[in-house]
Every structure is written in structure tokens, then in C-alpha cells.
Amino acid sequence: MTALLADPITLADPVAPTAPVAPKDDPTIWRVDDTLWHSLAPLLVVHKPRAKPGRPRLDDRALFDGVLWVLRTGAQWAAVPREFGAKSTVHARFQTWVEMGAFATAWTLLLAEYDEWVGLDLRWQSADGCLVKAPLGKKGGLERPNVRAVTPPTGASAAPSATC
Numbered sequence: 001m002t003a004l005l006a007d008p009i010t011l012a013d014p015v016a017p018t019a020p021v022a023p024k025d026d027p028t029i030w031r032v033d034d035t036l037w038h039s040l041a042p043l044l045v046v047h048k049p050r051a052k053p054g055r056p057r058l059d060d061r062a063l064f065d066g067v068l069w070v071l072r073t074g075a076q077w078a079a080v081p082r083e084f085g086a087k088s089t090v091h092a093r094f095q096t097w098v099e100m101g102a103f104a105t106a107w108t109l110l111l112a113e114y115d116e117w118v119g120l121d122l123r124w125q126s127a128d129g130c131l132v133k134a135p136l137g138k139k140g141g142l143e144r145p146n147v148r149a150v151t152p153p154t155g156a157s158a159a160p161s162a163t164c
Helices: 002-006 034-044 060-073 087-100 102-117
Strands: none
Touching: 034 060, 034 102, 060 087, 087 102
């Protein structure tokens, strides 16, 4: 009996939902680890005075994880889980970081670190894309006919009304 109480795995509810765990070989970043955060944190500091007093500023790391969540899932800002902070706060901080150029600076820093670690071969590069015409554009597309039906005139009727 004591062995069952000491083992937390046997006490776990078999029907309780668990968070999905990524396999160890999954290279996808869902949260920033400590090493990466140590490099990124100084770039994300906002030196803007607050317009009005209020709640203390939320942790940048949780908000950055929320931004990563939006970018990885492709979801809308309204769907950001509460564990990352309020959706409006996550979006506002993202907009501030974009205005500051923090993401461009972080990209440059991380590329330089990757180049030192693995090495980049920038002699040959390519870009891929696909351009197509909009099917309902102004020129050459399908147009809706601009035919208006004649509306019969409305007015008083000499016939007796059924409501009176």
C-alpha cells in the first residue's frame, strides 16, 4: 500500500488530459530556453517611460513565448493562451519590439552566433515564390453585372386594410 502512495505515476488520473510533449528530436522551438534567452533578453528591453502608473510590467520572457506561440501555430492574437499573458499585452509588446527593431537585431546576432558555431556558406542563395493574378481583380477578372431591378412604387392603396 505504501508503494502505491509513494509512486506519483500510479496516482495520476488516467483520464486527465496531459499537455503534448514534443519528441526529443523535434527541432521546433516552442519556448525559449535559458541559453537563448540569455542572448535575447538584452535586445528586448524597452526603454520607454510609462504613460501612466498601473500594473507592473509583465515578464518579457513569457510574452516572447506568446509571440513564438502565435508564429509557430499561425493562430490569431485573440487565441493566445492566458499562460503567456493577456492577448492585448502580448500583441502590444510584439508591436513595440517591431518598432524598436529588436527582431532584426536578434536575427543578426543569432546568425552571427550560428556562423561561428556551424558556419554559413553565403556564396549561393536562392529565393522561391509564386505570383498569380487575383481571380476577381479589376482587370480581366469576372465582373458582377450591374443590373438593377425596377422597384415598384409604394403608396397609399384605395383597397381596405385587413388590420382595421
